[in-house]
Amino acid sequence: MEEERKDKFLAPENEIRQVAAPDGSIIEVDPLEDYFTQERPKPYKVRKGPVENFLNWARAESLWVLGFGTGCGSIEIPPLVTPRYDMFRFGVQMRATPRQSNVFIISGYLSVKTLKRVIRTYEQMPSPKYVMGLGSCTINGGMYFDSYNTINRLDHYLPVDVYIAGCMPRPEALLAGFAKLKELIKEGKGHKANEYVENFDWYKDNQKKVINDWNMPDYNW
Amino acid sequence: MQDTIKNLTERFGASNMIEKKPGLIFITIEQSKAISAVTYLRDIEGYTVLTLLTAVDWIEDNVFQLTYLLNNPEQITEIGLRVMIDREKAEMESAHHLWPNVEVYQRELKEMYGINFPGSPRIDENFILEGWNDKPPYRRDFDTKEYAENNFFPRPGRKTNDPAEYMKQKMYPNNPSDYTNKKYNPNR
Amino acid sequence: MDYSIQKFLWTLLGLFIVLNWGFLMGSTMRRIGARLAGRVGVPIYQPWIDMIKMISLRTYLSHGVLYYIGPVFRLVGGIGMFLFMPVLVGSEIWSNYSFSGDLILLLYFQSFGMLGMALGASESGSPNATIGISRGLAQFAAVEVPMTLAVIAIAIQHHTFSFSEILDAQQGGFMNWTLFTNPLASIAGMLAMLGAMSHSPFNLVKAPNEIPIGPPTEYHSSFLSVLRTNSAIIHVVEAALFMNLFFGGADTWFMYIIKTFFVYFISVFIGMVFPRFKIEDSVRWFLKWPTVIGIIAVLVAAYWK
Numbered sequence: 114m115e116e117e118r119k120d121k122f123l124a125p126e127n128e129i130r131q132v133a134a135p136d137g138s139i140i141e142v143d144p145l146e147d148y149f150t151q152e153r154p155k156p157y158k159v160r161k162g163p164v165e166n167f168l169n170w171a172r173a174e175s176l177w178v179l180g181f182g183t184g185c186g187s188i189e190i191p192p193l194v195t196p197r198y199d200m201f202r203f204g205v206q207m208r209a210t211p212r213q214s215n216v217f218i219i220s221g222y223l224s225v226k227t228l229k230r231v232i233r234t235y236e237q238m239p240s241p242k243y244v245m246g247l248g249s250c251t252i253n254g255g256m257y258f259d260s261y262n263t264i265n266r267l268d269h270y271l272p273v274d275v276y277i278a279g280c281m282p283r284p285e286a287l288l289a290g291f292a293k294l295k296e297l298i299k300e301g302k303g304h305k306a307n308e309y310v311e312n313f314d315w316y317k318d319n320q321k322k323v324i325n326d327w328n329m330p331d332y333n334w
Numbered sequence: 335m336q337d338t339i340k341n342l343t344e345r346f347g348a349s350n351m352i353e354k355k356p357g358l359i360f361i362t363i364e365q366s367k368a369i370s371a372v373t374y375l376r377d378i379e380g381y382t383v384l385t386l387l388t389a390v391d392w393i394e395d396n397v398f399q400l401t402y403l404l405n406n407p408e409q410i411t412e413i414g415l416r417v418m419i420d421r422e423k424a425e426m427e428s429a430h431h432l433w434p435n436v437e438v439y440q441r442e443l444k445e446m447y448g449i450n451f452p453g454s455p456r457i458d459e460n461f462i463l464e465g466w467n468d469k470p471p472y473r474r475d476f477d478t479k480e481y482a483e484n485n486f487f488p489r490p491g492r493k494t495n496d497p498a499e500y501m502k503q504k505m506y507p508n509n510p511s512d513y514t515n516k517k518y519n520p521n522r
Numbered sequence: 523m524d525y526s527i528q529k530f531l532w533t534l535l536g537l538f539i540v541l542n543w544g545f546l547m548g549s550t551m552r553r554i555g556a557r558l559a560g561r562v563g564v565p566i567y568q569p570w571i572d573m574i575k576m577i578s579l580r581t582y583l584s585h586g587v588l589y590y591i592g593p594v595f596r597l598v599g600g601i602g603m604f605l606f607m608p609v610l611v612g613s614e615i616w617s618n619y620s621f622s623g624d625l626i627l628l629l630y631f632q633s634f635g636m637l638g639m640a641l642g643a644s645e646s647g648s649p650n651a652t653i654g655i656s657r658g659l660a661q662f663a664a665v666e667v668p669m670t671l672a673v674i675a676i677a678i679q680h681h682t683f684s685f686s687e688i689l690d691a692q693q694g695g696f697m698n699w700t701l702f703t704n705p706l707a708s709i710a711g712m713l714a715m716l717g718a719m720s721h722s723p724f725n726l727v728k729a730p731n732e733i734p735i736g737p738p739t740e741y742h743s744s745f746l747s748v749l750r751t752n753s754a755i756i757h758v759v760e761a762a763l764f765m766n767l768f769f770g771g772a773d774t775w776f777m778y779i780i781k782t783f784f785v786y787f788i789s790v791f792i793g794m795v796f797p798r799f800k801i802e803d804s805v806r807w808f809l810k811w812p813t814v815i816g817i818i819a820v821l822v823a824a825y826w827k
Contacts, residue, residue: 157580171574196560201552204568209734210650212742215579226464239742240580253489259479261471262463265486323485326465334583 123328149330156307157240165301172215172241173298174204176291179214179238183231184221185281186247192284205291211237216294219271221281222250222263228270229324235271236333240306243298245290246276255280269319272305335359335411338379346371350416360401360414368417369427372402376432381406381413384432387439389447393474396421398449402429419449428454446472532615537604537755543779544754545569550783551790558794573750579743585646592642593741593748599635600755603628607762609778611689611771622684625673628763629666632718635752636662639737646740654736657801658727664808665717665724671816672711676767678823679704685766692770699770706819708768713812715764715789717804719757722793724804761785 127144134140145151159165182190193200194207208214211234223231235244246267249255254265267273274297277290297303309316313332321327335357342348342361348371350362363371375381381404390399395418402415419426428451430437438461440451445461448470460466469476482488549566556563565571584590606624610616636658643651677683679700680691692698701708717724728736738749761782765771769785772778799807 168574168578171571171578175568175571175575199556199561199563201556201564202562204565204571206564210739212583212740213735213738213746215575226462229464239583253492254482254486258488258492259482261468261476261478261481263486265482265488269487319487324465325467326460 127328145330150334151330152332152334153313154236154310154332156310159301159304159307161301166299169298169301169303172303173295176203176205176216176243176294177208177214178205178216178218179211179234180207180209181211181217181231181234182220183223183227184219184248184250186221186250187218189247189281189284189287190218190220193287198284198288200288200291203288203291203295211235212239214238215241216243216245217271218245218247218287219251219267219273221248222255222257222260223267224262225264225323226262228264228320232270232320232324233329233333241298241303242306243274243294243303244271244305245294246273247287247290248282249278249280252276252278264323270316270323272308272316274303274305335409338375338413341379342371342375346374348415357409357411358414359412360416362416362418365417365419365426368400368402368415369429369432371415372404372429373432375404375413375415379406380408383407384436385412387429387436387443389443389449389472391421391447391472391474392418393421398424398447400426400443400449424449426451428452428457430454446470448473529615533605533618536609536616536618537601539775540604540758541751541755543782544756544758545573547757547783547786548754551786554787554790555794569750569754573747576743576747576750581743581745583740583742585740588641588645589740590642590745592639592645593745593752595638595642596635597748597752597755599631599633599638600752600759602631602634603759603763604755606631607759607766608685608689608771609762610775611693611773613773617686620685622682624685625677625683625688628685629670629673632669632760633662633666635756643737643740648739650734650739651737654727654739658737660801661717661720661724661727661804661808664805665714667714668710668808668812668816669714669718671813671820672707672714673767675704675707675710675816675819675823676700678820679707689766689771696770700768704819704823706815706822710812710816710819711764711768712788713815714808715760715785716792717808718760719786719789721789723796723799725793726798726801726804757786758782 123145129141129143131139132142142148178190182188192198193205200206205216215238217231217235217238219231235242244267246252250257250263251267251273254260254263257263258265264270275290275294277286279286282290294303317331339348339351339359339361342363343351346363346367348361348363352360354360383405385403385405386401387403388401390401392399397418398421400417400419402417403412404415405412417426424447426449428436428440430440430451430453437455437457440454441457441459441461443449444451444457445463445466451457463471468481471478471481546566546569549564549569552568553563553566605619606621606627608617608620640655640659643655676688680688682688688700692700692703696702720727728738738746741749762772762778762785765778765781765785769781772781
């Protein structure tokens with residue numbers, strides 16, 4: 114079953130192919146094995162003490178949000194950078210690349226197709242990383258609870274730190290969500306990324322249940 | 335416009351004309367003559383723009399209805415060609431040689447309704463759904479709620495209220511009929 | 523204490539001051555930009571918090587040796603520019619390691635960081651990084667032309683490639699500044715500065731929305747903190763370079779801070795006003811007016827001096 118699925122949905126650039134080496138010999142390249150690592154993630158050690166408290170404070174005061182709108186709720190994010198709400202005051206900034214961001218806002222409904230990209234992106238972010246579920250779609254499916262193509266509960270696929278209820282929540286609610294997230298981080302509870310790693314098999318089972326064309330490594334480093 | 339309809343009726347056996355509004359006519363045509371009628375409209379009658387190609391699932395009659403909505407930019411008129419195809423053997427001639435964008439519509443119809451268009455480019459590739467392994471979701475015998483419940487971990491305890499009923503209960507708990515009375519009372 | 527060790531410690535202190543001034547200037551400029559848009563803007567201490575946070579992030583990613591070396595090269599470019607440029611005029615301890623040919627070395631160090639970054643970012647394998655690098659190198663090659671022409675004109679004017687001597691020649695009143703003694707070279711140099719600072723009209727290299735952040739796409743946590751450190755240093759040092767070349771240098775730290783602020787502010791101000799150039803447009807622009815003015819400046823300097 115695993116082999117069959119892999120073959121059916123494998124992207125053309127990831128197929129096993131013959132490549133000529135610089136010295137003329139022909140070698141076989143399996144991109145999934147050679148270009149990607151199949152290594153599983155390991156949980157990091159959560160430290161305690163005044164130094165860690167200070168670092169937690171810094172993490173809370175410098176939240177870098179990934180600019181990735183997954184659903185209709187992402188229309189609530191642009192007002193946050195306008196004069197009316199101005200999230201820069203609170204140390205919340207937008208970043209364009211997952212490598213440099215800490216906060217992932219799942220803005221509203223999440224279709225299965227987007228979920229695949231979201232998982233890839235989430236796994237590329239450096240720990241500690243935080244997920245905010247925006248809108249009721251991420252909590253119980255919202256008005257799309259019976260759709261064939263949107264997931265119902267986000268916390269079965271990614272560990273969620275803060276939920277912001279509403280359809281849609283206003284930008285003020287988003288700011289309140291950021292405040293709540295800061296509180297959690299300062300209390301030292303912002304280590305949901307570890308939870309993801311510890312329950313890795315459960316999360317992966319859930320993800321693979323809905324993503325039928327799983328054609329990537331288990332963990333996207 | 336009337337000449338076109340007359341020609342369509344005489345040459346291609348079109349029937350069941352419905353005029354929705356001036357300049358928008360729907361007409362039903364047999365499956366075997368549909369593509370030649372579309373070609374005729376495009377090349378001879380000046381209906382050069384394909385506005386859309388869509389389908390309706392008439393599950394009771396066991397047919398799919400394909401609609402080719404064609405636009406004549408000079409006369410500013412539109413003709414919708416309706417083609418009834420068998421639901422069991424859902425297959426239709428491809429029209430991708432007439433307009434390149436038909437290819438995309440046909441891929442969508444293949445994925446969402448399971449209507450096959452043999453010979454259309456990239457017809458077997460994923461369009462929106464990736465790795466879909468169930469019944470095509472726009473067919474009416476596909477139960478989307480059941481599919482979601484089986485696949486997407488519904489949160490227990492979720493309640494669904496009818497909005498009108500719920501507001502009645504909330505606003506007029508003692509006498510729910512007040513709500514209707516006030517809403518439709520013109521002297522309010 | 524040995525004199526060389528003493529000198530080294532003073533230089534380190536200068537680097538520390540410049541680094542913090544760079545952070546402060548960065549957040550101040552961001553606040554100014556925010557006020558222009560009607561916002562409040564980031565807190566003034568945001569860069570330091572960002573640094574602490576970036577260092578505290580877990581790093582578990584490797585793209586090979588050059589990937590690690592890239593930010594180090596970049597930082598060397600920034601620190602090298604600081605080391606070989608006199609900070610204050612006529613001060614022995616604040617002259618750093620400037621020597622008689624330091625102007626040429628500085629021009630080299632300007633491109634050194636960019637080249638190191640090109641190596642490291644290409645190693646990361648991200649196509650966005652490669653696009654950013656190719657844009658950055660193309661634009662920088664175009665910026666170098668008017669800048670070098672301006673420097674040559676000044677060198678001909680003062681008969682030297684030494685910073686200290688150029689600075690000494692500009693002392694004694696603002697009418698002795700190169701800005702007034704050699705206006706053509708100043709114009710060419712200041713126009714080139716807009717590109718060297720890579721602010722808004724010429725910031726396609728790091729276009730955040732089209733090619734996510736450009737060259738540093740893959741850099742995170744400590745690598746990014748090194749890059750941030752470098753950008754803080756290099757903004758001050760670039761401003762100091764142009765201050766030394768055209769605005770008579772500074773004789774106290776207070777003047778240093780004031781002048782670098784205003785030189786940097788010129789580029790920020792222009793960045794606030796003008797939208798972004800496409801890369802081919804910016805290359806064409808640099809090779810047009812600034813280059814023509816630079817050539818005229820060289821000819822004028824060669825003819826009259």
